[in-house]
Amino acid sequence: MSAERGILYVVGLGPGAEGDLTQNAMAALAEAQDVLGYAPYVARVTLREAQTAIPSDNREELARARDALARVAQGRRVALVSGGDPGVFGMAAAVFEAVDNGPREWRDLDILVIPGVSAMLAAAARIGAPLGGDFCAISLSDNLKSWDRIATRLGHAARGDFVIALYNPASRARPTRIRDAFDVLRTALPGDRAVIFARAIGRPDERVTVTTLKEADLTLADMATLVLIGAAGTRVVARDGAPPFVYTSRASL
Protein backbone atom coordinates (compact mmCIF):
# COMPACT_ATOMS: atom_id res chain seq x y z
CA MET A 1 0.00 0.00 0.00
CA SER A 2 1.41 3.35 -1.05
CA ALA A 3 1.57 6.30 1.34
CA GLU A 4 0.30 8.51 -1.49
CA ARG A 5 -3.40 9.27 -1.64
CA GLY A 6 -4.82 8.23 -4.99
CA ILE A 7 -7.40 10.08 -7.05
CA LEU A 8 -9.68 9.11 -9.92
CA TYR A 9 -10.28 11.65 -12.66
CA VAL A 10 -13.17 10.63 -14.91
CA VAL A 11 -12.27 12.77 -17.89
CA GLY A 12 -14.46 13.91 -20.79
CA LEU A 13 -12.32 14.17 -23.93
CA GLY A 14 -14.98 15.99 -25.96
CA PRO A 15 -16.12 14.93 -29.42
CA GLY A 16 -12.79 14.31 -31.09
CA ALA A 17 -10.81 17.45 -31.83
CA GLU A 18 -8.15 18.50 -29.32
CA GLY A 19 -9.59 22.03 -29.34
CA ASP A 20 -12.73 20.77 -27.62
CA LEU A 21 -10.73 19.66 -24.55
CA THR A 22 -11.20 21.82 -21.46
CA GLN A 23 -8.27 23.13 -19.43
CA ASN A 24 -9.37 20.97 -16.48
CA ALA A 25 -9.28 17.87 -18.69
CA MET A 26 -5.78 18.69 -19.90
CA ALA A 27 -4.56 19.26 -16.33
CA ALA A 28 -6.01 15.93 -15.15
CA LEU A 29 -4.45 14.05 -18.07
CA ALA A 30 -1.08 15.64 -17.33
CA GLU A 31 -1.27 14.65 -13.66
CA ALA A 32 -2.39 11.03 -14.11
CA GLN A 33 -0.03 8.09 -13.72
CA ASP A 34 -2.38 5.56 -15.37
CA VAL A 35 -4.72 6.32 -18.28
CA LEU A 36 -7.55 3.81 -18.70
CA GLY A 37 -10.34 3.71 -21.26
CA TYR A 38 -11.82 2.26 -24.42
CA ALA A 39 -8.81 1.86 -26.71
CA PRO A 40 -9.68 4.56 -29.33
CA TYR A 41 -10.12 7.15 -26.55
CA VAL A 42 -6.85 6.23 -24.83
CA ALA A 43 -5.17 6.55 -28.25
CA ARG A 44 -6.30 10.19 -28.42
CA VAL A 45 -4.26 11.08 -25.33
CA THR A 46 -0.61 12.09 -25.79
CA LEU A 47 1.21 10.30 -22.98
CA ARG A 48 4.48 11.15 -21.28
CA GLU A 49 7.02 8.38 -20.88
CA ALA A 50 6.22 7.92 -17.18
CA GLN A 51 2.50 7.40 -17.88
CA THR A 52 0.93 3.98 -18.42
CA ALA A 53 -1.80 3.46 -21.04
CA ILE A 54 -4.31 0.73 -20.19
CA PRO A 55 -6.69 0.42 -23.15
CA SER A 56 -9.63 -1.98 -23.05
CA ASP A 57 -12.55 -3.17 -25.14
CA ASN A 58 -15.85 -1.31 -25.58
CA ARG A 59 -18.12 -3.73 -23.72
CA GLU A 60 -16.05 -3.78 -20.53
CA GLU A 61 -17.21 -0.58 -18.79
CA LEU A 62 -17.80 -2.07 -15.35
CA ALA A 63 -14.59 -4.13 -15.30
CA ARG A 64 -12.67 -1.04 -16.44
CA ALA A 65 -14.29 1.08 -13.72
CA ARG A 66 -13.37 -1.51 -11.07
CA ASP A 67 -9.80 -1.67 -12.35
CA ALA A 68 -9.54 2.12 -12.10
CA LEU A 69 -10.98 2.19 -8.56
CA ALA A 70 -8.67 -0.59 -7.37
CA ARG A 71 -5.66 1.37 -8.64
CA VAL A 72 -6.86 4.51 -6.87
CA ALA A 73 -7.31 2.52 -3.64
CA GLN A 74 -3.61 1.59 -3.96
CA GLY A 75 -2.64 5.27 -4.13
CA ARG A 76 -2.42 5.77 -7.90
CA ARG A 77 -3.51 8.90 -9.75
CA VAL A 78 -5.74 7.51 -12.47
CA ALA A 79 -7.47 9.12 -15.48
CA LEU A 80 -10.40 7.15 -16.84
CA VAL A 81 -11.17 8.72 -20.21
CA SER A 82 -14.47 8.91 -22.02
CA GLY A 83 -15.46 10.42 -25.37
CA GLY A 84 -17.68 13.51 -25.17
CA ASP A 85 -18.91 14.00 -21.61
CA PRO A 86 -18.35 11.09 -19.20
CA GLY A 87 -21.77 11.68 -17.60
CA VAL A 88 -23.72 11.24 -20.86
CA PHE A 89 -23.72 7.55 -21.82
CA GLY A 90 -20.04 7.52 -20.79
CA MET A 91 -17.90 6.06 -18.02
CA ALA A 92 -19.10 8.08 -15.01
CA ALA A 93 -22.25 6.03 -14.31
CA ALA A 94 -20.23 2.79 -14.48
CA VAL A 95 -17.76 4.20 -11.93
CA PHE A 96 -20.44 5.07 -9.38
CA GLU A 97 -22.26 1.80 -10.00
CA ALA A 98 -18.96 0.03 -9.21
CA VAL A 99 -18.56 2.13 -6.05
CA ASP A 100 -22.16 1.40 -5.01
CA ASN A 101 -21.66 -2.36 -5.37
CA GLY A 102 -17.98 -2.52 -4.40
CA PRO A 103 -16.00 -2.62 -1.12
CA ARG A 104 -17.21 -0.08 1.43
CA GLU A 105 -13.83 1.71 1.41
CA TRP A 106 -14.27 2.72 -2.23
CA ARG A 107 -16.85 5.27 -1.04
CA ASP A 108 -14.03 7.20 0.65
CA LEU A 109 -11.91 7.53 -2.51
CA ASP A 110 -11.38 10.89 -4.19
CA ILE A 111 -13.32 10.81 -7.44
CA LEU A 112 -13.51 13.87 -9.65
CA VAL A 113 -15.69 13.87 -12.77
CA ILE A 114 -14.39 16.39 -15.31
CA PRO A 115 -17.18 17.28 -17.71
CA GLY A 116 -16.62 17.63 -21.43
CA VAL A 117 -18.44 18.73 -24.56
CA SER A 118 -20.92 15.93 -25.25
CA ALA A 119 -21.51 14.62 -28.77
CA MET A 120 -24.96 16.20 -29.01
CA LEU A 121 -23.63 19.65 -28.11
CA ALA A 122 -20.83 19.35 -30.67
CA ALA A 123 -23.18 18.06 -33.36
CA ALA A 124 -25.67 20.84 -32.69
CA ALA A 125 -22.95 23.51 -32.82
CA ARG A 126 -21.81 22.29 -36.24
CA ILE A 127 -25.18 22.89 -37.88
CA GLY A 128 -26.61 25.85 -35.95
CA ALA A 129 -28.73 25.53 -32.82
CA PRO A 130 -31.10 22.55 -33.20
CA LEU A 131 -31.14 22.02 -29.39
CA GLY A 132 -32.41 25.58 -28.88
CA GLY A 133 -35.68 24.36 -27.33
CA ASP A 134 -36.45 21.67 -24.75
CA PHE A 135 -34.74 18.44 -25.72
CA CYS A 136 -33.99 14.91 -24.64
CA ALA A 137 -31.22 12.38 -25.14
CA ILE A 138 -31.96 8.69 -25.62
CA SER A 139 -29.48 5.86 -26.11
CA LEU A 140 -30.73 3.19 -28.50
CA SER A 141 -28.36 0.63 -27.01
CA ASP A 142 -30.41 -2.22 -25.60
CA ASN A 143 -27.54 -3.96 -23.86
CA LEU A 144 -28.78 -2.77 -20.49
CA LYS A 145 -32.43 -1.84 -21.00
CA SER A 146 -35.35 -3.37 -22.83
CA TRP A 147 -36.44 -2.23 -26.27
CA ASP A 148 -39.96 -1.67 -24.89
CA ARG A 149 -38.57 0.89 -22.46
CA ILE A 150 -36.74 2.66 -25.29
CA ALA A 151 -39.84 2.66 -27.52
CA THR A 152 -41.96 4.09 -24.68
CA ARG A 153 -39.45 6.89 -24.18
CA LEU A 154 -39.36 7.68 -27.89
CA GLY A 155 -43.14 7.97 -27.84
CA HIS A 156 -43.15 10.39 -24.90
CA ALA A 157 -40.33 12.41 -26.45
CA ALA A 158 -42.29 12.74 -29.71
CA ARG A 159 -45.64 13.55 -28.10
CA GLY A 160 -43.97 16.02 -25.73
CA ASP A 161 -42.51 17.87 -28.76
CA PHE A 162 -38.93 17.55 -27.56
CA VAL A 163 -35.95 17.84 -29.88
CA ILE A 164 -34.53 14.31 -29.69
CA ALA A 165 -30.85 13.31 -29.68
CA LEU A 166 -30.34 9.61 -30.40
CA TYR A 167 -27.08 8.09 -29.16
CA ASN A 168 -25.78 4.66 -30.22
CA PRO A 169 -28.14 4.35 -33.22
CA ALA A 170 -26.44 1.25 -34.57
CA SER A 171 -23.79 -1.33 -33.86
CA ARG A 172 -22.70 -4.62 -35.33
CA ALA A 173 -24.73 -6.41 -32.67
CA ARG A 174 -27.93 -4.39 -33.31
CA PRO A 175 -27.91 -2.81 -36.79
CA THR A 176 -31.70 -2.45 -36.97
CA ARG A 177 -32.35 -0.37 -33.85
CA ILE A 178 -32.40 2.91 -35.76
CA ARG A 179 -35.10 1.44 -38.07
CA ASP A 180 -37.20 0.40 -35.10
CA ALA A 181 -36.77 3.87 -33.58
CA PHE A 182 -37.77 5.60 -36.80
CA ASP A 183 -40.83 3.35 -37.03
CA VAL A 184 -41.95 4.80 -33.68
CA LEU A 185 -41.06 8.38 -34.61
CA ARG A 186 -42.59 8.26 -38.10
CA THR A 187 -45.88 7.10 -36.58
CA ALA A 188 -45.91 9.90 -34.02
CA LEU A 189 -44.49 12.87 -35.97
CA PRO A 190 -45.05 14.62 -39.32
CA GLY A 191 -42.75 13.46 -42.13
CA ASP A 192 -41.28 16.92 -42.74
CA ARG A 193 -39.56 17.09 -39.36
CA ALA A 194 -35.88 18.04 -39.72
CA VAL A 195 -33.43 15.20 -39.13
CA ILE A 196 -29.65 15.55 -38.80
CA PHE A 197 -27.10 12.77 -39.06
CA ALA A 198 -23.87 14.01 -37.48
CA ARG A 199 -21.02 11.57 -37.98
CA ALA A 200 -17.53 11.70 -36.43
CA ILE A 201 -17.85 15.36 -35.40
CA GLY A 202 -14.45 16.99 -34.88
CA ARG A 203 -12.62 14.18 -36.66
CA PRO A 204 -11.15 14.16 -40.18
CA ASP A 205 -13.99 12.02 -41.55
CA GLU A 206 -16.73 14.31 -40.15
CA ARG A 207 -19.97 14.32 -42.17
CA VAL A 208 -23.21 16.16 -41.44
CA THR A 209 -26.42 15.40 -43.36
CA VAL A 210 -29.65 17.39 -43.06
CA THR A 211 -32.79 15.59 -44.19
CA THR A 212 -36.36 14.93 -43.05
CA LEU A 213 -38.01 12.21 -41.01
CA LYS A 214 -39.75 10.90 -44.13
CA GLU A 215 -36.71 10.91 -46.42
CA ALA A 216 -33.95 9.98 -43.99
CA ASP A 217 -31.55 7.31 -45.29
CA LEU A 218 -31.03 5.22 -42.17
CA THR A 219 -27.91 3.56 -43.53
CA LEU A 220 -26.17 6.88 -42.67
CA ALA A 221 -26.47 6.04 -38.96
CA ASP A 222 -23.43 4.00 -38.00
CA MET A 223 -21.71 3.59 -34.62
CA ALA A 224 -20.02 7.01 -34.88
CA THR A 225 -23.24 8.90 -35.68
CA LEU A 226 -25.43 11.06 -33.49
CA VAL A 227 -28.97 11.55 -34.85
CA LEU A 228 -31.01 14.66 -34.06
CA ILE A 229 -34.77 14.83 -34.68
CA GLY A 230 -36.24 18.33 -34.76
CA ALA A 231 -39.30 19.52 -32.84
CA ALA A 232 -42.23 21.50 -34.24
CA GLY A 233 -40.22 24.71 -33.82
CA THR A 234 -37.10 23.47 -35.64
CA ARG A 235 -36.34 25.44 -38.82
CA VAL A 236 -33.98 24.86 -41.74
CA VAL A 237 -32.41 28.03 -43.19
CA ALA A 238 -31.27 27.41 -46.76
CA ARG A 239 -28.05 29.03 -47.97
CA ASP A 240 -26.42 29.45 -51.38
CA GLY A 241 -23.46 27.15 -51.90
CA ALA A 242 -23.27 26.11 -48.26
CA PRO A 243 -25.00 23.62 -45.98
CA PRO A 244 -28.18 24.97 -44.35
CA PHE A 245 -28.38 26.27 -40.80
CA VAL A 246 -30.77 24.37 -38.52
CA TYR A 247 -32.11 25.91 -35.32
CA THR A 248 -35.00 25.43 -32.96
CA SER A 249 -36.99 28.55 -32.26
CA ARG A 250 -36.89 29.60 -28.61
CA ALA A 251 -40.60 30.27 -28.86
CA SER A 252 -42.53 27.00 -28.67
CA LEU A 253 -45.76 26.48 -30.54
Add this chain to the structure above:
Amino acid sequence: MSAERGILYVVGLGPGAEGDLTQNAMAALAEAQDVLGYAPYVARVTLREAQTAIPSDNREELARARDALARVAQGRRVALVSGGDPGVFGMAAAVFEAVDNGPREWRDLDILVIPGVSAMLAAAARIGAPLGGDFCAISLSDNLKSWDRIATRLGHAARGDFVIALYNPASRARPTRIRDAFDVLRTALPGDRAVIFARAIGRPDERVTVTTLKEADLTLADMATLVLIGAAGTRVVARDGAPPFVYTSRASL
Protein backbone atom coordinates in the same frame (compact mmCIF):
# COMPACT_ATOMS: atom_id res chain seq x y z
CA MET B 1 -17.35 48.52 -45.67
CA SER B 2 -14.12 46.91 -44.55
CA ALA B 3 -12.07 44.73 -46.88
CA GLU B 4 -11.68 42.23 -44.01
CA ARG B 5 -14.07 39.32 -43.87
CA GLY B 6 -15.84 39.23 -40.53
CA ILE B 7 -16.66 36.18 -38.46
CA LEU B 8 -19.04 35.49 -35.60
CA TYR B 9 -17.91 33.14 -32.86
CA VAL B 10 -20.80 32.10 -30.61
CA VAL B 11 -18.75 31.01 -27.63
CA GLY B 12 -19.74 28.76 -24.75
CA LEU B 13 -17.92 29.88 -21.58
CA GLY B 14 -18.85 26.79 -19.56
CA PRO B 15 -20.42 26.89 -16.12
CA GLY B 16 -18.22 29.46 -14.43
CA ALA B 17 -14.69 28.29 -13.69
CA GLU B 18 -11.97 29.16 -16.19
CA GLY B 19 -10.84 25.52 -16.15
CA ASP B 20 -14.07 24.51 -17.90
CA LEU B 21 -13.22 26.64 -20.96
CA THR B 22 -12.21 24.67 -24.06
CA GLN B 23 -9.11 25.51 -26.06
CA ASN B 24 -11.32 26.49 -29.02
CA ALA B 25 -13.22 28.94 -26.82
CA MET B 26 -9.99 30.52 -25.61
CA ALA B 27 -8.69 30.86 -29.17
CA ALA B 28 -11.91 32.53 -30.36
CA LEU B 29 -11.90 34.98 -27.44
CA ALA B 30 -8.27 35.85 -28.17
CA GLU B 31 -9.06 36.51 -31.84
CA ALA B 32 -12.20 38.59 -31.40
CA GLN B 33 -12.24 42.38 -31.78
CA ASP B 34 -15.66 42.84 -30.14
CA VAL B 35 -17.00 40.77 -27.24
CA LEU B 36 -20.78 40.92 -26.80
CA GLY B 37 -23.02 39.25 -24.26
CA TYR B 38 -25.08 39.43 -21.11
CA ALA B 39 -23.00 41.64 -18.79
CA PRO B 40 -21.97 38.98 -16.19
CA TYR B 41 -20.69 36.70 -18.96
CA VAL B 42 -18.71 39.49 -20.67
CA ALA B 43 -17.22 40.29 -17.26
CA ARG B 44 -15.78 36.75 -17.10
CA VAL B 45 -13.64 37.37 -20.19
CA THR B 46 -10.16 38.88 -19.72
CA LEU B 47 -9.89 41.43 -22.52
CA ARG B 48 -6.81 42.83 -24.21
CA GLU B 49 -6.60 46.60 -24.63
CA ALA B 50 -7.51 46.45 -28.31
CA GLN B 51 -10.72 44.50 -27.62
CA THR B 52 -14.10 46.14 -27.08
CA ALA B 53 -16.54 44.83 -24.47
CA ILE B 54 -20.22 45.35 -25.32
CA PRO B 55 -22.26 44.08 -22.36
CA SER B 56 -26.06 44.10 -22.46
CA ASP B 57 -29.08 43.15 -20.39
CA ASN B 58 -30.46 39.64 -19.95
CA ARG B 59 -33.75 40.07 -21.82
CA GLU B 60 -32.18 41.42 -25.00
CA GLU B 61 -31.06 38.20 -26.73
CA LEU B 62 -32.43 38.98 -30.18
CA ALA B 63 -31.24 42.60 -30.23
CA ARG B 64 -27.80 41.44 -29.09
CA ALA B 65 -27.70 38.77 -31.81
CA ARG B 66 -28.63 41.36 -34.47
CA ASP B 67 -25.97 43.75 -33.17
CA ALA B 68 -23.37 40.98 -33.42
CA LEU B 69 -24.43 40.01 -36.96
CA ALA B 70 -24.41 43.63 -38.16
CA ARG B 71 -20.83 44.01 -36.89
CA VAL B 72 -19.77 40.83 -38.66
CA ALA B 73 -21.38 42.07 -41.88
CA GLN B 74 -19.09 45.12 -41.55
CA GLY B 75 -16.02 42.90 -41.39
CA ARG B 76 -15.54 42.65 -37.62
CA ARG B 77 -14.40 39.55 -35.75
CA VAL B 78 -17.01 39.20 -33.04
CA ALA B 79 -17.33 36.88 -30.04
CA LEU B 80 -20.85 36.54 -28.69
CA VAL B 81 -20.46 34.85 -25.32
CA SER B 82 -22.92 32.60 -23.52
CA GLY B 83 -22.73 30.80 -20.17
CA GLY B 84 -22.49 27.01 -20.35
CA ASP B 85 -23.12 25.83 -23.92
CA PRO B 86 -24.54 28.45 -26.33
CA GLY B 87 -26.80 25.83 -27.95
CA VAL B 88 -28.60 24.93 -24.69
CA PHE B 89 -30.95 27.78 -23.73
CA GLY B 90 -28.12 30.14 -24.75
CA MET B 91 -27.38 32.63 -27.52
CA ALA B 92 -27.01 30.30 -30.52
CA ALA B 93 -30.74 29.91 -31.24
CA ALA B 94 -31.22 33.69 -31.07
CA VAL B 95 -28.42 34.16 -33.61
CA PHE B 96 -29.92 31.79 -36.17
CA GLU B 97 -33.41 33.17 -35.56
CA ALA B 98 -31.97 36.63 -36.34
CA VAL B 99 -30.32 35.26 -39.50
CA ASP B 100 -33.56 33.54 -40.55
CA ASN B 101 -35.57 36.77 -40.20
CA GLY B 102 -32.82 39.22 -41.16
CA PRO B 103 -31.32 40.54 -44.43
CA ARG B 104 -30.64 37.81 -46.98
CA GLU B 105 -26.89 38.57 -46.94
CA TRP B 106 -26.61 37.52 -43.29
CA ARG B 107 -26.98 33.92 -44.50
CA ASP B 108 -23.58 34.20 -46.18
CA LEU B 109 -21.75 35.29 -43.02
CA ASP B 110 -19.22 33.03 -41.34
CA ILE B 111 -20.78 31.86 -38.09
CA LEU B 112 -18.99 29.36 -35.87
CA VAL B 113 -20.68 28.00 -32.76
CA ILE B 114 -18.08 26.87 -30.22
CA PRO B 115 -19.69 24.39 -27.82
CA GLY B 116 -19.05 24.49 -24.10
CA VAL B 117 -19.78 22.48 -20.97
CA SER B 118 -23.46 23.08 -20.28
CA ALA B 119 -24.76 23.71 -16.76
CA MET B 120 -26.44 20.30 -16.55
CA LEU B 121 -23.22 18.47 -17.44
CA ALA B 122 -21.25 20.48 -14.87
CA ALA B 123 -23.91 19.99 -12.17
CA ALA B 124 -24.07 16.25 -12.86
CA ALA B 125 -20.27 15.91 -12.72
CA ARG B 126 -20.16 17.57 -9.28
CA ILE B 127 -22.41 14.96 -7.66
CA GLY B 128 -21.64 11.79 -9.59
CA ALA B 129 -23.48 10.68 -12.72
CA PRO B 130 -27.20 11.49 -12.36
CA LEU B 131 -27.54 11.88 -16.17
CA GLY B 132 -26.27 8.32 -16.69
CA GLY B 133 -29.56 7.20 -18.24
CA ASP B 134 -31.86 8.78 -20.82
CA PHE B 135 -32.58 12.37 -19.85
CA CYS B 136 -34.24 15.58 -20.92
CA ALA B 137 -33.69 19.29 -20.41
CA ILE B 138 -36.61 21.68 -19.95
CA SER B 139 -36.48 25.44 -19.44
CA LEU B 140 -39.15 26.72 -17.06
CA SER B 141 -38.93 30.20 -18.55
CA ASP B 142 -42.31 31.10 -19.98
CA ASN B 143 -41.20 34.28 -21.69
CA LEU B 144 -41.39 32.59 -25.08
CA LYS B 145 -43.61 29.54 -24.58
CA SER B 146 -46.85 28.88 -22.74
CA TRP B 147 -46.99 27.30 -19.31
CA ASP B 148 -49.34 24.64 -20.69
CA ARG B 149 -46.65 23.55 -23.12
CA ILE B 150 -44.12 23.33 -20.28
CA ALA B 151 -46.51 21.36 -18.07
CA THR B 152 -47.25 18.92 -20.90
CA ARG B 153 -43.53 18.34 -21.42
CA LEU B 154 -42.97 17.77 -17.69
CA GLY B 155 -45.72 15.15 -17.75
CA HIS B 156 -44.20 13.30 -20.69
CA ALA B 157 -40.72 13.50 -19.14
CA ALA B 158 -42.05 12.01 -15.88
CA ARG B 159 -44.13 9.26 -17.50
CA GLY B 160 -41.26 8.40 -19.86
CA ASP B 161 -38.97 7.89 -16.82
CA PHE B 162 -36.39 10.40 -18.01
CA VAL B 163 -33.92 12.06 -15.69
CA ILE B 164 -35.06 15.70 -15.88
CA ALA B 165 -32.84 18.80 -15.88
CA LEU B 166 -34.78 22.00 -15.16
CA TYR B 167 -33.22 25.24 -16.39
CA ASN B 168 -34.40 28.70 -15.33
CA PRO B 169 -36.41 27.44 -12.33
CA ALA B 170 -37.06 30.92 -10.98
CA SER B 171 -36.66 34.60 -11.65
CA ARG B 172 -37.90 37.85 -10.18
CA ALA B 173 -40.62 37.93 -12.85
CA ARG B 174 -41.80 34.34 -12.22
CA PRO B 175 -40.77 33.10 -8.76
CA THR B 176 -43.52 30.46 -8.58
CA ARG B 177 -42.68 28.42 -11.71
CA ILE B 178 -40.64 25.86 -9.79
CA ARG B 179 -43.66 25.29 -7.49
CA ASP B 180 -45.93 24.77 -10.48
CA ALA B 181 -43.40 22.36 -12.01
CA PHE B 182 -43.07 20.36 -8.78
CA ASP B 183 -46.88 20.16 -8.55
CA VAL B 184 -46.81 18.35 -11.90
CA LEU B 185 -43.86 16.14 -10.98
CA ARG B 186 -45.13 15.26 -7.50
CA THR B 187 -48.41 14.09 -9.02
CA ALA B 188 -46.65 11.90 -11.59
CA LEU B 189 -43.69 10.49 -9.64
CA PRO B 190 -43.03 8.78 -6.27
CA GLY B 191 -41.97 11.13 -3.47
CA ASP B 192 -38.66 9.38 -2.84
CA ARG B 193 -37.20 10.34 -6.22
CA ALA B 194 -33.76 11.94 -5.86
CA VAL B 195 -33.66 15.69 -6.45
CA ILE B 196 -30.52 17.81 -6.76
CA PHE B 197 -30.30 21.60 -6.51
CA ALA B 198 -27.00 22.68 -8.08
CA ARG B 199 -26.34 26.36 -7.58
CA ALA B 200 -23.55 28.47 -9.11
CA ILE B 201 -21.49 25.45 -10.15
CA GLY B 202 -17.83 26.33 -10.66
CA ARG B 203 -18.18 29.65 -8.87
CA PRO B 204 -17.05 30.58 -5.34
CA ASP B 205 -20.62 30.45 -3.97
CA GLU B 206 -21.30 26.96 -5.38
CA ARG B 207 -23.77 24.88 -3.37
CA VAL B 208 -25.15 21.41 -4.12
CA THR B 209 -28.11 19.96 -2.21
CA VAL B 210 -29.35 16.37 -2.52
CA THR B 211 -32.93 15.79 -1.39
CA THR B 212 -36.10 14.04 -2.53
CA LEU B 213 -39.09 15.10 -4.57
CA LYS B 214 -41.29 15.01 -1.47
CA GLU B 215 -38.94 16.92 0.84
CA ALA B 216 -37.36 19.40 -1.57
CA ASP B 217 -37.20 22.97 -0.29
CA LEU B 218 -38.12 24.93 -3.41
CA THR B 219 -36.74 28.19 -2.03
CA LEU B 220 -33.30 26.73 -2.89
CA ALA B 221 -34.05 27.18 -6.60
CA ASP B 222 -32.99 30.70 -7.56
CA MET B 223 -31.90 32.10 -10.93
CA ALA B 224 -28.43 30.53 -10.65
CA THR B 225 -29.75 27.04 -9.87
CA LEU B 226 -30.08 23.97 -12.07
CA VAL B 227 -32.51 21.36 -10.72
CA LEU B 228 -32.11 17.65 -11.50
CA ILE B 229 -34.92 15.13 -10.90
CA GLY B 230 -33.85 11.51 -10.83
CA ALA B 231 -35.45 8.64 -12.76
CA ALA B 232 -36.46 5.25 -11.35
CA GLY B 233 -32.88 4.04 -11.78
CA THR B 234 -31.26 6.96 -9.94
CA ARG B 235 -29.42 5.91 -6.76
CA VAL B 236 -27.98 7.86 -3.83
CA VAL B 237 -24.76 6.39 -2.37
CA ALA B 238 -24.28 7.58 1.21
CA ARG B 239 -20.78 8.37 2.44
CA ASP B 240 -19.28 9.06 5.86
CA GLY B 241 -18.44 12.73 6.38
CA ALA B 242 -18.93 13.66 2.73
CA PRO B 243 -21.84 14.50 0.43
CA PRO B 244 -23.44 11.44 -1.20
CA PHE B 245 -22.75 10.32 -4.74
CA VAL B 246 -25.80 10.28 -7.04
CA TYR B 247 -25.85 8.24 -10.24
CA THR B 248 -28.39 6.78 -12.61
CA SER B 249 -27.96 3.11 -13.28
CA ARG B 250 -27.21 2.39 -16.95
CA ALA B 251 -29.67 -0.49 -16.72
CA SER B 252 -33.23 0.82 -16.91
CA LEU B 253 -36.06 -0.84 -15.09
